Structure formats: structure tokens, C-alpha cells
Amino acid sequence: MRMYDIIKSKRDGRELTAREIEFFIEGYTRGDIPDYQVSALMMAIFFRKMNKEETANLTMAMARSGDMLDLAPIDGIKVDKHSTGGVGDKTTLVVAPLVAASGVPVAKMSGRGLDHTGGTIDKLEGIPGFNVSMTIQQFISNVNKTGIAISAQTGNLAPADKKLYALRDVTATVDNMSLIASSVMSKKIASGADAIVLDVKSGSGAFMKDDQSAFELAREMVEIGSNVGRRTVAVVTDMSQPLGNAVGNVLEVIEAIDTLRGEGPQDLKELSLALGAQMLLLGRRANSIEEGRNMLEELIKSGKGLEKLKEMVEAQGGDASCIEDTSRLKKANFKLAVISEWEGYVESIAADEIGRAALVLGAGRETKESKIDISVGVLVHKKIGDRIDKGEMLATIHANDMQRAQEARQIIMSAYGISGGIVEKPKLIKGIVA
Ligand code: URA
Incomplete structure (x- = not known):
């Protein structure tokens, strides 16, 4: 079996067998299959998707790729x-x-x-x-x-x-x-x-x-x-x-x-x-x-x-x-306010963009090797449904680098959608699947 053929199979939209999935998971875990081939397979899976059976096989192959913990020495239901x-x-x-x-x-x-x-x-x-x-x-x-x-x-x-x-x-x-x-x-x-x-x-x-x-x-x-x-x-x-x-x-x-x-x-x-x-x-x-x-x-x-x-x-x-x-926890060196240029009600917040702003500040990783900065981030003061006036603070940036803080500020400004009319707050719990 060759990793090349597995990538090609998925690229062309075919279903992977349990054996093919085990082969790539075992090989990648051992270090025999390089990152670039697995990246290609991940992208092929991303576009071509997996069915339920492939997903269940992938899950079990990954679970078995190392130790299966036995929590029996701990009393009670874990x-x-x-x-x-x-x-x-x-x-x-x-x-x-x-x-x-x-x-x-x-x-x-x-x-x-x-x-x-x-x-x-x-x-x-x-x-x-x-x-x-x-x-x-x-x-x-x-x-x-x-x-x-x-x-x-x-x-x-x-x-x-x-x-x-x-x-x-x-x-x-x-x-x-x-x-x-x-x-x-x-x-x-x-x-x-x-x-x-x-x-x-x-x-x-x-x-x-x-x-x-x-x-x-x-x-x-x-x-x-x-x-x-x-x-x-x-x-x-x-x-x-x-x-x-x-x-x-x-x-x-x-x-x-x-x-x-x-x-x-x-x-x-x-x-x-x-x-x-x-x-x-x-x-x-x-x-x-x-x-x-x-x-x-x-x-x-x-x-x-x-x-x-x-x-x-x-x-x-x-x-x-x-x-x-x-106050004993590590703090960022300075704060930068994000001020609203509009008035109305917060209609939407592109939350992934707020996450990206934190990432730009250094709170997340750009590459596998990146070191993160634990002290930086964003405090959002206005959430969906809140009233906002011109000149009020939407968010505060906690940063250690002014250029990054300015970039984060732009991202946060664009992440907010403001409406003229009253906006309902979203429902937090959407449902239970059991
Ligand atoms: N959380 C995980 O553990 N894995 C994912 O892929 C996404 C969220």
C-alpha cells in the first residue's frame, strides 16, 4: 500500500477502506509518512468528505494509535x-x-x-x-x-x-x-x-x-x-x-x-x-x-x-x-480602546474575526512552532442586542506590540455589524442530542 494511492483515491472522491485509513494513521504516527503527504490527504478529505463508516474507522484508528486509558483506579462514574x-x-x-x-x-x-x-x-x-x-x-x-x-x-x-x-x-x-x-x-x-x-x-x-x-x-x-x-x-x-x-x-x-x-x-x-x-x-x-x-x-x-x-x-x-x-497573572503592556463610529444595536459579531484579532496579537499560533503570548487578547464590551452609541467602547485590546494592536483594531471594527433597529439576543442553548 502506498500513501500516494490513498491521497489519489480520496482526491478522486473514492471511499477509503478501513485498511487504508489504518495504514495512514499508523504510518503517520510512527513518523514514516511525512507532513506534506498527510496535508494533501487532509485537504482531499476536506473537499471530498468522508461518509459515516470512514469517519467511524478514522476515529477508532486514531483512538488506537496510542494508549487506551483505563480509569478503573478512579472510583465513580468518570x-x-x-x-x-x-x-x-x-x-x-x-x-x-x-x-x-x-x-x-x-x-x-x-x-x-x-x-x-x-x-x-x-x-x-x-x-x-x-x-x-x-x-x-x-x-x-x-x-x-x-x-x-x-x-x-x-x-x-x-x-x-x-x-x-x-x-x-x-x-x-x-x-x-x-x-x-x-x-x-x-x-x-x-x-x-x-x-x-x-x-x-x-x-x-x-x-x-x-x-x-x-x-x-x-x-x-x-x-x-x-x-x-x-x-x-x-x-x-x-x-x-x-x-x-x-x-x-x-x-x-x-x-x-x-x-x-x-x-x-x-x-x-x-x-x-x-x-x-x-x-x-x-x-x-x-x-x-x-x-x-x-x-x-x-x-x-x-x-x-x-x-x-x-x-x-x-x-x-x-x-x-x-x-x-x-492581578498577579501576567498582563499585557498596554491597552487600546476600539471606539464605535456608529450608533444603533449590535446585530452581528464575526466571532471568528475576533478570534483572528486575538491571534494577530499573539494569543494563537500562526505555525506549529509559534510561541503564544498568554497576556494578550481582546475584551468585548458590546454583544449582540446591546445598544451602542457613537464614541462608546466596543472592545479593549490588550497588547504588547502597537502595530499588531492597530491591525487587531481594524479587524474588530469590521467584525461588528450595527443595525438601526432593536436586535434580539441569540438563544444560547439550541438543543440536546442524546
Ligand atoms: N476540537 C478538537 O478536539 N478537534 C477538532 O478537530 C476540533 C475541535
Whole structure:
């Protein structure tokens, strides 16, 4: 079998066999197939697509490309959560400690930023000393001790996804349904959770730009999970604008901490409660979504969710005093205001463009080797439906380089659509697929 023939097959619109998929996944994982050939195949898949069977085969080949974690040494039902990616999506930083504080163990492997979207691991690296590279033994031991651990994909977990994820990020091949479904589900299956809650984003800041494709992706992933015995629920949620106000690593950590203090933006709190309640239900900690939500709200009010975040940060070598006093986190050198030239109501925000503005500032990667700047980003002050007057602030840029800040300012200005008439706020939760 030759990689050349597999690329040609897909380029010409043919279905790949299970054996061909295994061949390229195994060869790429071993380092025998070069990036340029896999880039070509990713692009062929992007244009020609994969059917359900190919997607399921790709998922399992990627899951089996490394270790399949056994979380049996952790007591209780292990429930994982994964987002398909959005702008300003820092829900894991809120939901994971809340769910762990309720008594459901959270053993979570997270990813880095991808394309214009952020990643939990990059955000956590905004906390000085925080160790995201744990061995599997450390990971399990931390969950047993504190009820929670968030790690980057440990050494050999779905290594094929790790390589493909980084390659797709820089070859414009992220936003394909089969590639997203296999990427998400391979890691979730390999990381051994009993049940999985998926946050499938829909809208300008998501990879799925419309509800129909988001629901299709949700159904595909739920089916893959259920077929391998993992209870999987997908919540399809709005990403037609950034979630919360902060976009950029440290800025998002601060917003997540504010939310655990009960002082965060309403949409972030709402989504965190909705996803967390699904996790409590699957983890048999709550008997209904309503009960789960109430439990989580109590954990915010009592401060136990924030305490759990601190415990996790300490257990993973981070400086927990930064959680108490967020002014200790790294700041950008200066701020630049983005001022509105119009008046009316915010009708639309191209959330992917806000993500791109953060990327231009240095919050994301341009190439696989890029180093990110954790301190930079954007705070959006106006969301869809808000009234805006001429001269009011739309956003604040946190930057370390004036030229990049000016470029980001232009991008943000063009990302806003303003209407003369009143605009309704978008519905945050669009539906549940189970
Ligand atoms: N999240 C993932 O883990 N993989 C993707 O491809 C997209 C979002």
C-alpha cells in the first residue's frame, strides 16, 4: 500500500477502506509518512468528505494509535466534557471545578488553541507553574486525591490526533465534519471516561457555521460514542459571538475565576450550568437537570467551586495565589480602546474575526512552532442586542506590540455589524442530542 494511492483515491472522491485509513494513521504516527503527504490527504478529505463508516474507522484508528486509558483506579462514574471549539470558550475552567466539587470525578484531557479558537491547555499555562504535561500515573493519582485533573493529552494518548490537530491548524483543514468528529471522539474514547458531554458550537466563531451542520456533527459524535459503549450527550450551543467578554489566555482565566466567584458574564455562567448539569446527570449525582443546576449554583455561592480550582492548581504545581489575586497573572503592556463610529444595536459579531484579532496579537499560533503570548487578547464590551452609541467602547485590546494592536483594531471594527433597529439576543442553548 502506498500513501500516494490513498491521497489519489480520496482526491478522486473514492471511499477509503478501513485498511487504508489504518495504514495512514499508523504510518503517520510512527513518523514514516511525512507532513506534506498527510496535508494533501487532509485537504482531499476536506473537499471530498468522508461518509459515516470512514469517519467511524478514522476515529477508532486514531483512538488506537496510542494508549487506551483505563480509569478503573478512579472510583465513580468518570464524565468527560469536550467543546468543538469557539472564541472565548473558557467553560472547562468553570465547569470542571464545579463538577468536581459536587463529587463527580473529573479526569480531563484538554487541547491547545486551534485555528481562530482557543484551547484550555494554553489558558491554563497562563497560571505560573501550572503543569499540563502529566504522566498517566500522576493524572490518576491527582484525580484520586483532589477529584480533578486537567492535562494535555498525556504522552501516548491518541498521538495520531495530536499530530493531525497541529497539522490541520496550520493547513486550513480544521473545519470538516469528519475530521472534527474523529479528532474529538478518538481522544475521548482513548481517555477512558465512562460518559461524555459534548458542547457542539454553531455560528460564526465555530467550525460549524450553521445549526444544521452543528446538529449533524452532534449526531455523528453521539452515535460514535454510543457505539463503543460510552454514554454521550451533545449540547448544541450558540457561537455567533464570543462567549463571555474575554478572548485571550490570561484574560479568559480571569473571567473564569470571576464566574466561579459569581461575578462573571451571564452567558458563560448559563452555559457552564447547562453543561455541568448534564455531567451531574450522567455521573448520577443529580436526578434531573434542574437539580444539577441548583447544586452547581450552590457551589458557586458557597465558593466551593473556586476552592476546587485552587486545589487543582496547587496539585498541578501552579501558583494558587494567582487565583485569589488575579492581578498577579501576567498582563499585557498596554491597552487600546476600539471606539464605535456608529450608533444603533449590535446585530452581528464575526466571532471568528475576533478570534483572528486575538491571534494577530499573539494569543494563537500562526505555525506549529509559534510561541503564544498568554497576556494578550481582546475584551468585548458590546454583544449582540446591546445598544451602542457613537464614541462608546466596543472592545479593549490588550497588547504588547502597537502595530499588531492597530491591525487587531481594524479587524474588530469590521467584525461588528450595527443595525438601526432593536436586535434580539441569540438563544444560547439550541438543543440536546442524546
Ligand atoms: N476540537 C478538537 O478536539 N478537534 C477538532 O478537530 C476540533 C475541535
